[in-house]
Amino acid sequence: MKGWYKALEDLVWLTQLGLNMLLPLVLCLAGCWWAVEHWGWPEWLFLPAVGLGLAAGAQNFWVFCKERLERSKHEKNHRVGFNSHQ
Numbered sequence: 834m835k836g837w838y839k840a841l842e843d844l845v846w847l848t849q850l851g852l853n854m855l856l857p858l859v860l861c862l863a864g865c866w867w868a869v870e871h872w873g874w875p876e877w878l879f880l881p882a883v884g885l886g887l888a889a890g891a892q893n894f895w896v897f898c899k900e901r902l903e904r905s906k907h908e909k910n911h912r913v914g915f916n917s918h919q
Contacts, residue, residue, distance in 0.1 A: 846901065853893040858886030 865882035868874045 850894070850897055853897055854890040857889035857893065858883070861886035861889070 861882040862879065865874075865879050869876055869878065
């Protein structure tokens with residue numbers, strides 16, 4: 834049962850990472866599309882929107898990985914070995 838829990842936990846982490854990276858790009862492109870359609874802005878603004886979305890996704894990836902590494906370090910410190918008498 835512990836293996837299933839670990840597999841599901843990893844699946845949740847992977848799904849969250851994918852959403853954290855993809856959603857900023859989609860939102861930037863959707864906002865740019867809306868501005869082009871409603872306000873008549875030029876279509877070349879899609880290029881900065883893509884750059885901004887990718888940068889935001891990369892920043893989310895960096896923060897996510899830092900938090901995940903800190904959590905794994907914290908979990909490893911609480912393990913008690915066979916000869917540890919705490």
